[in-house]
Amino acid sequence: MRTFVWWFGMGSLTTLSVLLVQGGVRDLVYGAPASTTFEEILSMSLTIFGGGLLAGCVAVILNRLR
Numbered sequence: 001m002r003t004f005v006w007w008f009g010m011g012s013l014t015t016l017s018v019l020l021v022q023g024g025v026r027d028l029v030y031g032a033p034a035s036t037t038f039e040e041i042l043s044m045s046l047t048i049f050g051g052g053l054l055a056g057c058v059a060v061i062l063n064r065l066r
Helices: 002-030 038-065
Strands: none
Touching: 002 038
C-alpha cells in the first residue's frame, strides 16, 4: 500500500507539471486568457487522477514481479 501511495503521488505531480507546462506555453504563444469552466477543471482533475493511478498500479505490478 505504501508503494502505491508514493507512486500515486509522484504520478499525480508529474501529470500536473506536464499540464502546467503545456498550458503555460500555449498561453504564451497564443495569448489566450485562462478560462476556468467546470468542465475544464473536471477534465484536468481526472487527467491528474489518471496519471497518479497509472503510476501507482504500474509500481504495484512491478513490485509484485520482483
